[in-house]
Amino acid sequence: MNAVMDMHEWSLAEGVLAAVVEHQQKNKMKKVCEVRIRLGELQRVERDIFRYALTEIAKLKGMNIRIRIETEKAILRCRGCGHRWKLSESEQLDEEKAEMIHFLPEVAHAYIGCPVCRSPDFEIVAGRGVVIKSIKGVR
């Protein structure tokens, strides 16, 4: 599984689990049973690698959590002309640019423009990156 270790999905998974533990402590939960995570299309996080990393890190922390992962299509809205579009309707990005967005989704503003007016001033309405949707546990 060396290839898995090389991916930056691992650091994102660590971030998610640190936030889960923070939530657990803040809410005085004895145990976390389930975490629901939403992966945005824009960041192109590898779902299987991410799940593997989450499971492994949770094990290291002595946690047994059911992990549910859902994906969300990216929707963008131009602040200039108001046009709303799906990422899939944007001009096809080359692999290198897509990889940069994978590391840092905000750099999408450097590479993507509104299909109507070309403005880089758009809002990522949905499907940016990793979002914790819910944390279930027992108090």
Add this chain to the structure above:
Amino acid sequence: MSTIINERLASVKRIIAVSGGKGGVGKSTVAAGLALILSRKGYRAGLLDLDFYGPSTHLILGMKDLFPEEDKGLIPPELHGIRFMSIVYFIRDESTPFRGIDISNAITELLVITRWGDLDILVIDMPPGVGDTTLDLLRHIKRAEFLLITTPSLPARETMERILKLLKGVNSPILGIIENMKLSQKPERIPDKVSGIPVLGSIRFDRNLESALGDPERLMQTSFMRDLKKVILSQF
């Protein structure tokens, strides 16, 4: 996210944020110069460029063809002995038309995915102003010590004093103030302290600095770097 960010920085002994408020006072040159001086002195130094609108420390240090290595996150590559992280890796020669929320998200993401490892010192080059970057730093990395840069010019000095007031108000650690671009023929002296914060010293205006940018060996020979060394080494 503060927990994971501070876990990432757990093996970094000191964090110095080079700020000052006004643009063009030499924050980036001081930040890059400081990291270079400390690295040459044998410290394990890192440099994080958080000036997303105008990243420039890579130019000052003459970076060519580097990209972080992926290993459970991103490992900053070494640039003249300094572990270096900047948004330029990801934007190449494009601009960064970011709104405030984009700045905050990008800072959080970068701090979460970067694995600095063991460092004696991490220098952060801050953007002008007290906007999202400063607020995020204050929120996430409370132990960051601010090094404030000003020039003898009144607008720069007054802007620096505004940020100083803000930092003191939130009890943020402040290492001191450096007066940059001092013109030696000017008789007026900056006081030893401003609002109780020590002025560490002055750096003379150096006409030869521009031609040495991008070349660390030549940079080290400039009067700018000699002055910075004198001013700063007592603090480490």
